[in-house]
Amino acid sequence: MSNEDVLNPKRMPHEPEKATLEGKNKFLGFWFFLGGETVLFASLFGTYLALNDSTAGGPSADELFGLELVFIMTMLLLTSSLTSVYAIYHMKNNDLGKMLVWLGVTVALGFAFLGCEIYEFYHYIHGEHFTFRSSAFGSAFYTLVGFHGGHVLFGLLWILSLIIRNAKRGINLYNAPKFYVASLYWHFIDVVWVFIFTVVYLMGKVG
Amino acid sequence: MSTAVAQKKGFGAFLWDYLTTVDHKKIAHLYLVSGGLFFLLGGLEAMIIRIQLMKPDNEFISAGLYNEMLTMHGTTMIFLAAMPLIFALMNAVVPLQIGARDVAFPFLNSLGFWLFLAGGVILNCSWFMGGAPDAGWTAYAPLSTTSPGHGVDFYVIGLQIAGAGTLIGGINFLVTIVNMRAPGMSYMRMPLFTWAVFVTSTLILFAFPALTVGLFLMMFDRMFGSAFFDVNAGGNVIIWEHLFWIFGHPEVYILILPLFGAFSDIFSTFSKKRLFGYSAMVFATVLIGFLGFMVWAHHMFTTGMGPVANSIFAVTTMAIAVPTGIKIFNWLFTMWGGAIRMTTAMLWSIAFIPTFTIGGMTGVMLASAAADYQYHDTYFVVAHFHYVIVGGVVFGIFASLHYWWPKMFGKVLNEKLGKLTFWPFFIGFHLTFFIQHFLGLMGMPRRYWKFLEGQGLETGNMISSIGAFFMAFGTIVFLINVVYTAVKEEKAPADPYDGRTLEWSIPSPPPFYNFKQTPLVRGLDPLWVEKSEGKKGMTPAEPLGDIHMPNSSILPFVMSLGLFIAGFGFIYQVDNIAWLSLVFIGMGITLGCMLIRSVKDDLGYHVHKEDLEEEGGH
Numbered sequence: 001m002s003n004e005d006v007l008n009p010k011r012m013p014h015e016p017e018k019a020t021l022e023g024k025n026k027f028l029g030f031w032f033f034l035g036g037e038t039v040l041f042a043s044l045f046g047t048y049l050a051l052n053d054s055t056a057g058g059p060s061a062d063e064l065f066g067l068e069l070v071f072i073m074t075m076l077l078l079t080s081s082l083t084s085v086y087a088i089y090h091m092k093n094n095d096l097g098k099m100l101v102w103l104g105v106t107v108a109l110g111f112a113f114l115g116c117e118i119y120e121f122y123h124y125i126h127g128e129h130f131t132f133r134s135s136a137f138g139s140a141f142y143t144l145v146g147f148h149g150g151h152v153l154f155g156l157l158w159i160l161s162l163i164i165r166n167a168k169r170g171i172n173l174y175n176a177p178k179f180y181v182a183s184l185y186w187h188f189i190d191v192v193w194v195f196i197f198t199v200v201y202l203m204g205k206v207g
Numbered sequence: 208m209s210t211a212v213a214q215k216k217g218f219g220a221f222l223w224d225y226l227t228t229v230d231h232k233k234i235a236h237l238y239l240v241s242g243g244l245f246f247l248l249g250g251l252e253a254m255i256i257r258i259q260l261m262k263p264d265n266e267f268i269s270a271g272l273y274n275e276m277l278t279m280h281g282t283t284m285i286f287l288a289a290m291p292l293i294f295a296l297m298n299a300v301v302p303l304q305i306g307a308r309d310v311a312f313p314f315l316n317s318l319g320f321w322l323f324l325a326g327g328v329i330l331n332c333s334w335f336m337g338g339a340p341d342a343g344w345t346a347y348a349p350l351s352t353t354s355p356g357h358g359v360d361f362y363v364i365g366l367q368i369a370g371a372g373t374l375i376g377g378i379n380f381l382v383t384i385v386n387m388r389a390p391g392m393s394y395m396r397m398p399l400f401t402w403a404v405f406v407t408s409t410l411i412l413f414a415f416p417a418l419t420v421g422l423f424l425m426m427f428d429r430m431f432g433s434a435f436f437d438v439n440a441g442g443n444v445i446i447w448e449h450l451f452w453i454f455g456h457p458e459v460y461i462l463i464l465p466l467f468g469a470f471s472d473i474f475s476t477f478s479k480k481r482l483f484g485y486s487a488m489v490f491a492t493v494l495i496g497f498l499g500f501m502v503w504a505h506h507m508f509t510t511g512m513g514p515v516a517n518s519i520f521a522v523t524t525m526a527i528a529v530p531t532g533i534k535i536f537n538w539l540f541t542m543w544g545g546a547i548r549m550t551t552a553m554l555w556s557i558a559f560i561p562t563f564t565i566g567g568m569t570g571v572m573l574a575s576a577a578a579d580y581q582y583h584d585t586y587f588v589v590a591h592f593h594y595v596i597v598g599g600v601v602f603g604i605f606a607s608l609h610y611w612w613p614k615m616f617g618k619v620l621n622e623k624l625g626k627l628t629f630w631p632f633f634i635g636f637h638l639t640f641f642i643q644h645f646l647g648l649m650g651m652p653r654r655y656w657k658f659l660e661g662q663g664l665e666t667g668n669m670i671s672s673i674g675a676f677f678m679a680f681g682t683i684v685f686l687i688n689v690v691y692t693a694v695k696e697e698k699a700p701a702d703p704y705d706g707r708t709l710e711w712s713i714p715s716p717p718p719f720y721n722f723k724q725t726p727l728v729r730g731l732d733p734l735w736v737e738k739s740e741g742k743k744g745m746t747p748a749e750p751l752g753d754i755h756m757p758n759s760s761i762l763p764f765v766m767s768l769g770l771f772i773a774g775f776g777f778i779y780q781v782d783n784i785a786w787l788s789l790v791f792i793g794m795g796i797t798l799g800c801m802l803i804r805s806v807k808d809d810l811g812y813h814v815h816k817e818d819l820e821e822e823g824g825h
Binding site for chain 2 (some may be wrong): 002003006007014021024025028029032033035036037039040043045046047050051053054055056079132133134135136137138139140143158161162167174
């Protein structure tokens with residue numbers, strides 16, 4: 001396949017993200033990467049579960065967490081995962097405009113989530129004097145949730161740069177795999193959050 | 208774009224070529240040279256350890272320096288010598304064995320190498336910047352978290368960066384083997400080396416993130432005041448041991464499996480027989496990889512996990528002897544009745560079998576949790592893991608280098624010098640480490656700076672140190688052989704050993720696009736299948752056409768440079784907050800390069816059919 005065919009395909013295949021060998025490689029390689037990320041977060045969850053009672057006299061999970069804000073954050077992130085599905089649906093229909101709109105909605109929801117998280121951390125640090133250094137529980141909490149937050153930020157910057165780069169040209173066989181794996185990454189972040197919501201917040205309140 | 212033209216350029220162009228290359232064969236050279244240098248450095252550290260322990264109550268080096276030596280010897284040999292040398296072999300051989308023109312992600316391949324090098328250089332900068340890490344290669348907390356100075360900081364940052372490179376390499380080879388095989392190259396027709404690399408890459412993917420997390424926790428504790436391993440604030444030091452060995456035990460299979468694969472190919476080639484029990488070998492490789500994740504806590508029998516956990520991990524550990532035994536017998540049966548040629552590669556391989564079997568046997572002894580209370584942290588353990596790591600990995604690397612040297616560099620290594628490398632190294636190895644089993648059983652603890660007179664340890668330690676000089680001699684002969692071969696030996700043909708697999712069907716060294724036409728694979732040992740039907744080479748699977756190749760790029764180097772700079776910022780911001788500026792600069796460079804990579808189209812280029820026709824048929 002010539003470079004011209006990749007950038008300006010005459011006919012868009014049904015799955016443009018897997019139409020080239022490079023696309024197939026990227027698709028499979030990214031799934032493997034997410035496998036590694038799973039082990040990374042599993043290690044962080046394991047560390048958190050080992051240390052979540054080690055408050056060293058500071059505030060405990062039950063005293064700190066309020067489920068209202070976390071519920072809103074969960075809804076924001078779950079919805080953003082749904083909107084990224086819409087975006088990829090429109091990518092497969094070769095509809096750049098609608099894809100960009102839905103990606104924009106995804107990014108907006110992601111930033112709203114991140115804003116809530118920053119507010120939450122600010123509240124813990126200044127309101128409750130619960131910091132990264134106050135106890136092993138504090139270190140484990142901010143590391144696990146912070147790693148997730150860092151992933152959210154990275155994902156937002158990534159999707160934004162894809163939107164800006166490709167806003168003026170159509171979907172092609174070169175950028176379709178990029179959009180596709182970015183959406184995979186976004187789903188993965190969402191799945192990790194579901195576990196954080198359960199293990200950190202729900203189990204912290206009732207466990 | 209032919210390689211002959213590139214070779215006529217000056218040194219600057221040569222350097223630029225290697226800095227920007229995305230060709231797996233050149234990346235193999237880079238891994239080999241840098242891994243080789245780190246191997247010599249780690250060997251030098253080993254020699255200093257053995258000189259210190261030559262006689263009782265020796266004052267050759269100070270106690271603190273001794274701790275640094277033993278830490279850096281282990282860390283360097285595992286992460287900076289064995290891993291890159293294995294990656295050199297993987298890069299040099301796997302794409303050729305599956306009939307591919309490059310790896311799946313040539314850009315990431317280059318990035319993986321430069322990250323490894325940046326990490327390795329950071330780690331070794333510690334020698335010149337106030338002292339090397341001194342908490343052992345396992346860096347157990349709280350010894351490591353309370354170690355004064357910046358030594359352990361260099362360990363944490365260096366391994367974090369090098370580990371990222373390894374992870375990238377692992378994903379790359381997984382995708383390469385799944386997606387890039389030539390037509391007809393089904394999974395059960397892949398050479399054993401490729402199979403072993405496939406399983407190894409899976410282990411890398413699922414083991415290294417645990418180390419990543421462990422290193423992050425230690426970094427946060429040492430540099431940012433967190434309390435993961437600070438018992439006063441509720442921390443728990445055992446978390447480090449678990450995370451380290453959840454990574455660390457699969458890591459030893461990451462090291463040995465590719466060489467198991469290489470030995471299989473070598474035995475088969477130099478016995479002129481197909482591998483005995485091919486499918487059992489594949490099954491055993493996968494099973495070792497699987498069981499490798501279930502045994503990590505056998506390193507922690509004396510930690511106090513309790514009898515139930517100890518028993519479970521003892522049983523799973525002993526279970527690994529079963530697939531390994533399958534392999535040993537299949538290698539022996541491969542040679543049985545074969546037309547054996549005693550080349551240097553074959554000598555190393557044959558020497559590996561009894562040596563590794565001894566290491567495996569002491570492994571089963573150590574797996575008995577109750578007995579391990581006696582062996583733990585003695586020289587018995589040191590002897591055991593050197594029998595498997597040197598007897599398996601280092602013998603395997605030497606065997607593979609002698610075997611694939613013509614494919615990597617176009618010349619067969621001199622056989623006489625090869626044998627002069629083998630014998631002193633083989634004899635010296637057993638001199639050094641066999642006696643250490645007994646030193647350990649007599650109670651000599653590992654990692655101690657001195658031993659005392661009159662405890663019966665003098666003779667054993669003297670013999671052990673003499674053996675180390677034999678190994679050093681063998682290694683020097685190998686270096687001489689490399690130079691001698693480059694200067695004196697004749698150019699090798701495509702297939703110097705009457706080989707069986709695809710890499711021997713193309714010139715030595717191969718053209719930059721490897722296969723002019725993708726070969727059609729018609730069975731296990733595809734080249735042998737063609738030869739046995741009277742054909743000279745492979746049947747192509749496609750007509751001659753344009754070949755798509757990836758573009759070179761300097762970005763991987765710059766990205767790694769960014770992390771290198773940021774690494775120093777992280778280490779020194781503890782002393783002075785101004786050093787944080789280096790973190791921002793370095794991370795800015797790296798993230799900026801990632802952005803450039805994301806937004807700048809890089810579609811590669813095509814080698815045209817007409818140019819390929821001009822070069823003549825191979």
